[in-house]
Amino acid sequence: MMRAYARRILPGTAEVDDVVQDAFITAWEQLPQLDDPGQVKSWLMRITGRKAIDRIRALRVHADVDAVELPAPERAAPPRQAEARAGIAALSDALQQLPAAQRECWVLRELGGYAYEEIAEELDLSPSTVRGLLARARKDIIVRMEQWR
Missing domain, CATH: 1.10.10.10 (Winged helix-like DNA-binding domain superfamily/Winged helix DNA-binding domain)
Incomplete structure (x- = not known):
């Protein structure tokens, strides 16, 4: 479930296994802080979601202000985005x-x-x-x- 969730959040599949592994490492480190063992699944899913979002933020390309402005690809046109x-x-x-x-x-x-x-x-x-x-x-x-x- 964690892998499927990370795969849905991330734009590609290359980072999915790394995110799930990072989530398990974080969960292991924070295991003593888990109050209700019955909530392990939702707890792991929250950690996975946060790790996936962190990965997206880290991979985001920061454009230079002086960079040449290229036209947006057709798939990024507003009607296409709305349809998607x-x-x-x-x-x-x-x-x-x-x-x-x-x-x-x-x-x-x-x-x-x-x-x-x-x-x-x-x-x-x-x-x-x-x-x-x-x-x-x-x-x-x-x-x-x-x-x-």
Whole structure:
């Protein structure tokens, strides 16, 4: 889950493993400060989110004020950005409408890159159940996202 979350925040996949590793190191160092062991998952996810955002800030290129101004690429044009944001919002809504088990399987597979067996192990399900949940989730998302094809 931490890897999938970091992958969703970061612009590329090259930094994901480093962010997750940094999050585990920080968690290990701050483990004595954890008040409620039942909140470990959310605690780790918060650490991962902060580490991913820190990584984005560190990688941000700071342009020189005197630099030559280049035209923005077509994909960065305001209509394109608005369309992309609307598509992401529609996908987010479609994901929120899925049953929890389908959504968890979909996120782990599509965002986290997990194999079916890894998802089954993570969610304590059989691989065939994972395949079924993913098939239903994909079908539902395709129907809900039809206008975005």
